[in-house]
Amino acid sequence: MKDVENTRSGGPVPFIGGADFYGYSDLLTGAEQAVLTRLRHYLAEEAEPVLAEYWERGETPLFLRDGLAGLDLVEPADLRDAGETVRSLFIGFRNLEFSRVDGSLAILFGGQAGMFRTVVHAGGSDEQLAQWGADMASFRMTGCFALTEPDHGSDIARGVQTVARREGDGWILHGAKRWIGNAAFSEYAAIAAKDADDGQVKVFLARTDDPGLEITKIQGKTSLRMVHNADIRLDGVRVPESHRLQRINSFADLNRTFETLRPDVVWNATGLQIGLYEAVLEYTRRREQFGRPIASFQLVQDHLVTMLGNANASLALAVRLSQFADAGGVSGEQAALAKTWVCRHMRQSAALGRELLGGNGILLEHRVARFHADAESLYTFEGTDQINTLIVGRAITGHSAFV
Incomplete structure (x- = not known):
């Protein structure tokens, strides 16, 4: 979609268009914007035309991953040539660009470039x-991260049941994982497993x-249908010691990686709101009654303004997190x-x-x-609403409400 004309007097056109009402994308450098513009054009030209079809079939447009790998998005030469590092802010806007088009694409790319690589x-x-x-950066080595288990999601910190036993110069893995995105399209799975000897969680590249x-x-699945989530069963899987991540020797070590x-x-979630707002605004401008x-x-304008406010407040929080990072x-x-x-506000905007769109709101074509x-x-x-609420509640009150 073409960017909406900027109404901020005298200011540059925001990178993500009229949805960025306060110009947070102005914080991006020229080199960062060049990379993201390349991504935006690719998604518009190659991804948008096929997404509804693949989403309805519940299949992954895997061919897009090869194209994305060729865009040099992970450690872009554009940034190196400009003497810049890869900032968390750039990574955030990169995630936003994927999600404003489709959440499944964000996972297809982010599961590799974000979670596995991180x-x-x-x-x-x-x-x-x-x-x-x-x-990993070039996608020549593909992978996924396998933590969640069939019986443990929110309580996974205490509930890892997949076991790794040391045997000679390697390890033997037994157990099961669930909801693992991109597993079928990955060469490696980073498996979190409990060491049978010391009871500590370690990570193995199987x-x-x-x-x-x-x-x-x-x-x-009725959501993120293009993501190939999978169950993984591990029955005596052998992994050499050279494929155990050496700096993760407890769940606390693993949890520190989650902070990034x-x-x-x-x-x-912010990118989804922006893509949603853009799609709804476009529809309401052309739909006549x-x-x-x-x-x-x-x-209608009341709903649109609420959606725009939710998106921009969300963007403000996202930007601030990246600045902290x-x-x-x-x-x-x-x-x-x-x-x-x-x-919470993304969910409100999605409903609005x-x-x-009335009846048309349930049609993929829109x-x-x-x-x-x-x-x-x-x-x-990444933590249910209730679990994240209790994490913050514990911090502000000094009392843990976890059972």
């Missing part, structure tokens, strides 16, 4: 990073074609409050947007139906 970078030794770093590792697609990942879902565009009606770190409580607030359905997944993962 866990390996945080947990790998210098030798491991030297061996795998460039291949090849997805290893004997004893079985991947089964989860069927019947939790803001991602805030950016994704009673002889005039429905965008001219007071109640670039300055040294985001606390778990800061990320939890942002995730809870942004996703679907309402404004895009809003995808956003409405996919919002439910973002609302749940």
Whole structure:
């Protein structure tokens, strides 16, 4: 979609258009905007035309991953040539660009470039990073992260049941994982497992074609349908010690890596709201009832303004989290409050947007139906609303309400 004309007197046109009402994208450098413009054009030209079809079939447009890998989005040469580092702020706006088009695409790319790569970078030794770093960035080495289990989601910190037993110069893994995105399309799965000897959680890079590792697609999803979530069974899977991430030796070590990942879902939920707002605004401008565009009606404008306000307040929180991250770190409580607030308001906007389209709001051709359905997944993962609320509640009261 073309950017809406900027109404800020004398200011530059915001990178993400009229939805960025306060110009937060002006914080991006020229090099960062060049990379994101390249991504935006690719998504508009290659992804948008096929998304409804793949979403309805519940299949992953895997061909897009190869195209995305060729865009140099992970460690862009544009930034190196400009003498810049890859900032959390850039990564956030990159996540936003994916999510404003489709949440499944954000996971197709982010599961590799974000979650898998971040866990390996945080947990790998210098030798491991030297061996795998460039291949992960270029997607020559693909992977997913497997933490959640069939019986443990919110309580996974205490409930890891997958077990790793040391045997000679390697490890034997037994257990099961669930809801693992991109598993079927990955060469490696980073498996969180409890060491049978010391009871501590460690992470192992198992090849997805290893004997004893079985991947089964989860069927019947009504949200993020293009994401290939899977069950993974591990029955005597052998992993060499060289593929154990050497710097993760407890769940506390693993949890520290999440501090860099939790803001991602805030950016994704913000991007979904912006894409939703753009789609609804476009529709209300062209849809006529009673002889005039429905965008001219007071109640429609009320909903649109609420959606715009939710999106911009969410963007403000996302930007601030990235600024904290670039300055040294985001606390778990800061990320939890942002995730809870942004996703609650994303859900409100998704309902308002679907309402404004009337019956057309459930048709894939208008895009809003995808956003409405996919919002439910973002609302749940990376910590449910209740769990994140209790994390913040514990911080502000000094009392833990966890059972």
